[in-house]
Amino acid sequence: MAMNGPNHNHDAHLTMQVVNHIRKLIENGTLRPGDKIPPEREFAQKLKISRASLRAGIGHLAAMGVLNVRHGVGTFVAVGPPALGGVSLDILRALHGYTSAQMFEARRILESNLAALAAERGREEHFTALAEEVTEMYATFHEPQEYLIHDMRFHRTIAEASGNPILAVLMETITAALYDERRKTVERSQDLRQSAEIHRALYRAIRSRNAKEARAIMEQHLELAESAQRSEQALAKEEKRLSAKKKSRRARA
Amino acid sequence: MAMNGPNHNHDAHLTMQVVNHIRKLIENGTLRPGDKIPPEREFAQKLKISRASLRAGIGHLAAMGVLNVRHGVGTFVAVGPPALGGVSLDILRALHGYTSAQMFEARRILESNLAALAAERGREEHFTALAEEVTEMYATFHEPQEYLIHDMRFHRTIAEASGNPILAVLMETITAALYDERRKTVERSQDLRQSAEIHRALYRAIRSRNAKEARAIMEQHLELAESAQRSEQALAKEEKRLSAKKKSRRARA
DNA sequence: TACCTTGTAGTGGTTAGACCACTGCCGCGA
DNA sequence: TCGCGGCAGTGGTCTAACCACTACAAGGTA
Numbered sequence: 001m002a003m004n005g006p007n008h009n010h011d012a013h014l015t016m017q018v019v020n021h022i023r024k025l026i027e028n029g030t031l032r033p034g035d036k037i038p039p040e041r042e043f044a045q046k047l048k049i050s051r052a053s054l055r056a057g058i059g060h061l062a063a064m065g066v067l068n069v070r071h072g073v074g075t076f077v078a079v080g081p082p083a084l085g086g087v088s089l090d091i092l093r094a095l096h097g098y099t100s101a102q103m104f105e106a107r108r109i110l111e112s113n114l115a116a117l118a119a120e121r122g123r124e125e126h127f128t129a130l131a132e133e134v135t136e137m138y139a140t141f142h143e144p145q146e147y148l149i150h151d152m153r154f155h156r157t158i159a160e161a162s163g164n165p166i167l168a169v170l171m172e173t174i175t176a177a178l179y180d181e182r183r184k185t186v187e188r189s190q191d192l193r194q195s196a197e198i199h200r201a202l203y204r205a206i207r208s209r210n211a212k213e214a215r216a217i218m219e220q221h222l223e224l225a226e227s228a229q230r231s232e233q234a235l236a237k238e239e240k241r242l243s244a245k246k247k248s249r250r251a252r253a
Numbered sequence: 254m255a256m257n258g259p260n261h262n263h264d265a266h267l268t269m270q271v272v273n274h275i276r277k278l279i280e281n282g283t284l285r286p287g288d289k290i291p292p293e294r295e296f297a298q299k300l301k302i303s304r305a306s307l308r309a310g311i312g313h314l315a316a317m318g319v320l321n322v323r324h325g326v327g328t329f330v331a332v333g334p335p336a337l338g339g340v341s342l343d344i345l346r347a348l349h350g351y352t353s354a355q356m357f358e359a360r361r362i363l364e365s366n367l368a369a370l371a372a373e374r375g376r377e378e379h380f381t382a383l384a385e386e387v388t389e390m391y392a393t394f395h396e397p398q399e400y401l402i403h404d405m406r407f408h409r410t411i412a413e414a415s416g417n418p419i420l421a422v423l424m425e426t427i428t429a430a431l432y433d434e435r436r437k438t439v440e441r442s443q444d445l446r447q448s449a450e451i452h453r454a455l456y457r458a459i460r461s462r463n464a465k466e467a468r469a470i471m472e473q474h475l476e477l478a479e480s481a482q483r484s485e486q487a488l489a490k491e492e493k494r495l496s497a498k499k500k501s502r503r504a505r506a
Numbered sequence: 507t508a509c510c511t512t513g514t515a516g517t518g519g520t521t522a523g524a525c526c527a528c529t530g531c532c533g534c535g536a
Numbered sequence: 537t538c539g540c541g542g543c544a545g546t547g548g549t550c551t552a553a554c555c556a557c558t559a560c561a562a563g564g565t566a
Contacts, residue, residue: 013324013519015312039546050521052305055547056312059268063316071266071547072528098419106419109366166351166359170423266548292517303550308518324518325557 014049018057021047026066026077033079037067040075100181103174104226108219110171111155115202115218117162119211126161130154130203137199141192148186152179154199158206185232198224267302271310274300279319279330286332290320293328353434356427357479361472363424364408368455368471370415372464379414383407383456390452394445401439405432407452411459438485451477 025031037043037058044054058075061067068076118126133154140146155175159168186192198221205214278284290296290311297307311328314320321329371379386407393399408428412421439445451474458467 015519041546052522053520055309056519059309059312060316063313069547070529072545073530074546102417102419105417106423109362109420113362164355164358166355166427167362170359170426173423174419268548294517305551306549309548322518323558325516326559327517 014053015056015060018047018049018054019060022057022061022067031077033077035077036074037077100178100230101226103178104222107171107174107178108222108226110167110174111158111222112215112218114159114162114164114167114171115206115214116211117164117167118158119206119209119214121163122161122206122209126157127203127207129157130161130206133157134196134200134203137196138193141196144186144192145183147192147196148183151195151199154203158202161206182229185229191228195225267306268309268313271300271302271307272313275310275314275320284330286330288330289327290330353431353483354479356431357475360424360427360431361475361479363420363427364411364475365468365471367412367415367417367420367424368459368467369464370417370420371411372459372462372467374416375414375459375462379410380456380460382410383414383459386410387449387453387456390449391446394449397439397445398436400445400449401436404448404452407456411455414459435482438482444481448478 022031022037031037038046040051040054040058044051047054058067058069062069062075066078068078070076133150136150137147137154140150152175156168156172159171162168198217202214202217202221205217275284275290284290291299293304293307293311297304300307311320311322315322315328319331321331323329386403389403390400390407393403405428409421409425412424415421451470455467455470455474458470
C-alpha cells in the first residue's frame, strides 16, 4: 500500500520543512546573522505554503533562539549570544526534578574549567575587561543589584576568554537559571566586599596565567557562593512564612 | 514601573501568555510529565484565545522539548529524555563558527568529570549496566554500527551514574552533534577492539571507585578518539576528492 | 476462534482571508 | 526647527472550515 492520495513529498509536517529550509539557508551562508528574512506573506507565497504554517516554523526557530522576531519590524537571524537553553532550568527542575545543588555542581565544574582555560588562552583585551569589572564591583558593593551585573559580566568575560564558546554557552544556560534566585537573595548579602576581593584574586591568577590557581579559586568561590545562597534562601523562606502568618491574621480581622 | 495603561497585564504576546501559563501548570505540579493537555479547541476556549494563538504557544514549548505533540493523538508533557538542547549544535556551528575541536574539548571536560563523579557515586545497577555494554562491545567490534550503539550507551550510563542529570543533558547535547560524523567515520575504524579495551579499563576504574583514574582514562580515551576521527575524516575527504575526479572523467566520456 | 478490513470519533495540521497592533519614517503645520 | 499626525510595512490574532493521522471498535471473513 503506497502513500497514495493528493499528498506527496511531506518530509514530515510542513512546520519541519520550514525549519529545515531556513536552517539550510543559514548553514550554507545564504542567510547570515543579523539578516532579515522576507516578510511572512511574501515568504509563505514563495514556499507555496500558508502564512500560518510558515509562522509555525518561524516560531520554532524563534523558540530555539535562531531567529529573532520583532513585531512591526521584521524577523532576523539571531546575532550574538546563542541562547542554547531557552528552557529556563526552572521548568526542567519541575519537569525532571533537577535540584539547585545539581545546578551548582554543574556550574562549578564548567566555570572552574573555564577559569583554567582563560588563564591559558586569555588575551590582553580580556584581562582589561576583567580588571574593569573588578573595579566596578568594588565601587558598587553597597548596591547589590548593580554589583550583581558586574559580577555576571566578570564571569561571562572569563567564559569568553576561555576561547571555547560552546562551554560558554552551556555555562550561560545554567547561570541564567540561577540568576532569578540570585537577584532575590543578593539584597540580603552582607559580604559583597569580600566577594569582590575573591574576584580580584581570580583576576590576578588568570592574568598571571596560573591556570591551576584560577581553577582552585573559582571552585572555592562557587562553593562559598552556594552555601551563602542556601542560607540566605532559608532565611528568606522563614521570613516569608512569618509574614504569611501575619497576613492571615490580618485577613481574619 | 507599574503595569497600567490601556492594555492590561499582557506579559507580552499572547503566545508568551500561553507559554507561561502552561509553564506554571507544570512547575506547580498541575501538569506532570506524561500528562495530556486538553485538546486544542477546548483549551483555547478555556483560555479565551483563538486556537491559532494557543498553537503558537504550544509550538514554542514543543520546540523547547517541554511538550510532545503527537498528530492525531494529543499533546503531552515531555517525559524523561533530555530536551535541553533543541538547537543541534550543527546550526550553532554555522551561525557562530563553532569548530569540531571546541566541541571535542567541551565533551572532554564534561565527560571526564562525569566519569569521576560516576566513580564516586555510581550504584551497583550502573556498574552492571556498564559491564553489559562492555561485553556487547567486545561481541560487536567487527560490526561498527552495532558497536557504536553500545559505545554511546556506555557513555550515557556513566552520565546517569554521575547523579547529575544536568551535566548528563549537556553532554548529550554535545554528543548528539558529533554523532552523525562519528557514524560515518566509524566504518573505517580499524581499532574497535582496542577501543573496547579502553572502555573496560574505564569500567574497572569506576567500579573500584577510583575517581582519579576514571577521569584520566576518560580524558585519554577522548583525546585518542578525537585524533582518530580527525585522521579518518581526512582520509574520507581525500577519497571523496578522488572519486569525484573519477566521476567527472566518466562524465566526459 | 482468530484475523483482517472498514468505519468512525477525536485530535492535531493546514488553509484562507480578514483585521488588529506595533514600528519607523515622511511630511505637514506651528 | 520642532513636534506630531498619519501612512506604509510587518508581525500578531482571529475565525471557520477542511485535511490527515491515530486509535479503537464493529463487523466481516477464514
